[in-house]
Amino acid sequence: MVQEDAVVTTSRDVARSAGVSRSTVSEVLNGRGHKFSPATREKVEQAARDLGYQPSAAARSLVRGTSDLVIAFLPNTTFGGNLQNIFEQATDELAQHGLILVLRFSTPSADSFDRIISTLNPRAVLSYMPFTAQERQIMQARGVEGFDPTTSADQGSVDYNIGRMQARYLYDKGHRRLAFAHLIDSRQELFADSREEGVRDECRDRGLPEPVSLRLGIDRIEALAALDSLGDLPVAIACYNDDVAASIVSAAIIRGRQIPDNVAVVGMDNTPLSRVMVPRLSTIDYPVADAAHGTVAGIIAGITGDPVNSPDQLIQFRVLDRETA
Amino acid sequence: MVQEDAVVTTSRDVARSAGVSRSTVSEVLNGRGHKFSPATREKVEQAARDLGYQPSAAARSLVRGTSDLVIAFLPNTTFGGNLQNIFEQATDELAQHGLILVLRFSTPSADSFDRIISTLNPRAVLSYMPFTAQERQIMQARGVEGFDPTTSADQGSVDYNIGRMQARYLYDKGHRRLAFAHLIDSRQELFADSREEGVRDECRDRGLPEPVSLRLGIDRIEALAALDSLGDLPVAIACYNDDVAASIVSAAIIRGRQIPDNVAVVGMDNTPLSRVMVPRLSTIDYPVADAAHGTVAGIIAGITGDPVNSPDQLIQFRVLDRETA
């Protein structure tokens, strides 16, 4: 077995190089530099830079009782491009606060959840699925803060507004009989329900009949069944995401129905394929950067205790109308 | 600030509860139980279980000089369903060896790479993109093992064989003029090049002309330009992935060309949409479970020093023929 001679620069090295004590190094490097003379501060920072010093996360965690990790649990069904961009941005923003964002796929097992929480001792845990009661209990027992869609009071209303926006778009296009298409087996049912509620309320406000509720997977047979269940009259379908919308478009093509006059759809996510398909898909674009910022602001506020300035308000969704393309 | 009373069970608690010393607890729980009487071993394991004991990762890392983390860097462009499933499975398998897989999106910055490596001190780093020279240097300096597609000698040949398989499929379907379509801006160029080479070699072996090389994004204009560049004669296109293939299908539809007689495509990944589109997409299915197992086997072998039993051999790709659907 080869023993690598990994060079480890410790705070002792920095202290020696800067001509100060290790506690001074620690204080300066942990944002309490104001307690020292500018000269001392500068010496320490310079030495740390020169030596490429990175404090040992293990030692920090041990003494502080918590690591600088933030764990984000990813839904293990759909993972759209949006979510990916969100995490890239969140990684950067958290890094600016000294926090390290790592990703994990959600596991159904409470046992492994506990193991990962207690082992990694993260500063916060973030999930795009609402935590189960069990998970909340585990986090509380381990003293870890959790953030999920229900944490942000506005998340529900964001999805609600997406549903409203979809319905409004279809209404403005002249469609009068609406439906909402769920993605079967999505673990994002909570989002979907809020959206459907938005669609329903918009229909009511516009004096339209109650929208029909559809459920399908990304599957031809299921899409055909869903479409057929609506009969031959013109119908407009707000879809959970672009993949669902594309499935219904395929079903409409197979049935020889006119798009968008007889069957109209609107998706959600503005996926690359939504722009390329024939016909192109109308959809809703999600402003990734804002969302990421909001998520991260919530975490940082939760950790530091500072108030969060309602970031969700800033998120501006856009309808992309491609019916005529 | 509320101080949570997080219950921390230490090895001292386990030792006390089992009536042994802390070193005994440590030895038993770290696989050196054979040094003790079965009775002692059982007492310790029972106590650990009863108390829900999880050793502190921080303390372990500090004393061992390395954590039990394995960091996987994800490509920040495409992230197909396959890759996702692979990581889910890899997570499980590594967990069985006491290793914790966490995910990060690749960052171009060498600086942040160094920070994450030196801070987290992982047991291994895994990347789906070949490491840069700088990254290799960082890992060596920090004494961390890295695994990337070039580590496994066979990875290149896997992609090469995918290319061959695509070309062979198109040939068997009667197509005689082939092309390969790259995804522009893909950071997976290495994979793509191996696949194109496979297509080229297969063409040569079959006595076909050299395949044309195309480059496009998931974009109508680019897909049309790529298709138009090939002229009106029948052509069959092996595509980097299903999204590229879908783009070309759209272009062919717009140009009113006959699919598959005049324009044939074969994708890669067997995405949900490839099954739903009209027409459906022929593609190659990637056996996720096997691939994950192979990846993990490589890591574990690298860490433990045990030989790896050539897992790549086991991966069986399947062509899914949907030309007639």
Added chain:
DNA sequence: CTGAAAGCGCTTACAG
């Protein structure tokens, strides 16, 4: 087979 002791690298009172 067992247990007392040292030490991993850091942070944080605390005495000067």
Added chain:
DNA sequence: CTGAAAGCGCTTACAG
């Protein structure tokens, strides 16, 4: 403003 000391929880020689 500085520095010596304790301690976070664990693992690993080492002496019995």
